[in-house]
Amino acid sequence: MNTRHPLRVVAAVLAAAVLLLGALIGMELSATALPPQTGDLPMADDATVARGAYLARAGNCVACHTARGGEPYAGGHPIRTPYGTLVGGNLTPDRETGLGNWSPQAFRRALHEGISRDGRLLYPAFPYAHTTRLSDPDADALYAYLRSVPAVARANEPHDLRFPYNTPVALALWRLLNFEPGRQMEDATRSAEWNRGAYLTEGVAHCAACHSPRDALGGTGLALAGGLMPDGRWYAPSLLDPAEAGVQDWPASRIAALLKNGSIDSATVMGPMAEVVFHGTSHLDEADLQAIATYLRELPAQPARRPDFEHADEGLMRLGAKVYKQHCADCHGAQGQGAPGAYLPLAGNRAVLAGSAVNTIQAILSGGFSPATAGNPQPYGMPPFRTILSDTEVAAVASFIRQSWGNRAGPVSSLDVQRVR
Known part of the structure; x- marks a missing residue:
């Protein structure tokens, strides 16, 4: 029996697949640097800056971009993951170490495409898989707000990731498997309140970044189905499972009260979620809290599979x-x-x-x-x-x-x- 021909076909298919993958990775790595912002941009109006401040709170940006005891948004906070440690960058308008020489276009590209001003691919600890959903006006409002905070000269610390996670090729491969740029699309079959809640939950607040399982390569599984936090010290419970953190049978007012106050009768938040409430959701207006509550209530209930009950010794x-x-x-x-x-x-x-x-x-x-x-x-x-x-x-x-x-x-x-x- 002659097996040469089938083997040649398999080899040709594999070679084509490798070439295609190489081309796709090359395309991911081909982003160009954008020119630095020269001269002073006119300051945005107060309403735009206030809108950006509100969005920064909703996204709890200060948590990852502020070192313990450091200046707000000046970077230096370590983010421990199974792949090593990433360090939050300086978002203040310092020209040498922060975003002072970033144009609005460069900032928008970072949020929407996960690419730095100099063309480097950004690690997904910066949640661009979620901020890609932001509208252009909201991205520009965030930019205006960050330009308004005090500039702090604080050099960005290098990440400390293990091989191969510290290579551009591995990052490009992650993006091919897990990231597609886009904007939040409204669902015409849903209410305006639900769509607003979806925009806040899936985009600005990027809840799925914590409340989703991760595979061995750091890709997310079923969104909002629960998962360990990157450092393994806390578990972000499933928002789909009513037995964990699903709120499908809660009234919207109860959900909004927990997000606003952090503690209600028979329910409270601790750990990373306490930080989210303290810095973020406790500052949202009632309409947005109700919108998030509406969206969370209507998530499909999907009870997690659990092993058979085992008695302790x-x-x-x-x-x-x-x-x-x-x-x-x-x-x-x-x-x-x-x-x-x-x-x-x-x-x-x-x-x-x-x-x-x-x-x-x-x-x-x-x-x-x-x-x-x-x-x-x-x-x-x-x-x-x-x-x-x-x-x-x-x-x-x-x-x-x-x-x-x-x-x-x-x-x-x-x-x-x-x-x-």
Whole structure:
């Protein structure tokens, strides 16, 4: 039997595929530098600057572009990922180290196409897969606002990514697989409020950047289906699953109140979401909060698949009960009932019952506060037990909480705790 011809065909197809992939990567890497902005642009009017400030808050831009204790938007904040560490850039109008020599066109290209002024491809920690949806007037308003903040001379720190993620070819390949420039398109079958909510949620606020699973190459899976944060320290729960953070059966007013205040009866936010509320959603106007609520309520409910329930070891549960009585019961109650207006109930708590135990572990280890907002000015806090409890004790009390008072969630191991710690 002669197999040469089929093998030659396969080889030719593979060679063509490699050539095509090489050409596509070459096209991704062929962006040209845009000329620097020369001379002073006229200052935008107050309304445009205010609009840009509002959008920057909605997107919580300050979180990734401000070092701890540093000047706002001057960069330096490390963003830890499974592929290494990226560092937020300087967005102030300093001409040497910031955006001072960026033209409006260069800034718009960065938001819409993920390309720097000098033609470099930007890493997707800068969420251009979402900001590509912004309208041109909103992109220009953001530019006007960032030009209005105080200029800070702070050189951008280099990223520290592992090979091959630190290569332009790998970045170009990621873009081919995961990014397509575009604008937010209105759905004529939906209300104006829903479309506004979609624009804010999918574009400006880029909620899917955290609330979506990631594959081994950093590409997102089903948008808003939940996933680990890039540093692995928190889990952003699914907004599609009513058993996690889905709000399909909540009234819009309740959703808007949680985004505005950070804490409502039997629900509060902690960790990265507390930061989002503090810097961002607590400053949005009621119409936009209602629009986001409308959009989130109408997301298709898609319950996540969970493994069959597994009972924790009896010895672990006994230890967990002991730790809970000693450190937790005074606030959260002997039956996990909590205290209205102060301490959250743990019985039936969706965060406790999530398929991922990461947030339960993290809350025990690191504690935390809901955000201080106008509607929640003096939030009650959770103290950290990182230095008090061993990995085994944390695993025991987490397992106890997840399997008591009618709760049915998987047990937690010492190795699970060690990974988060």
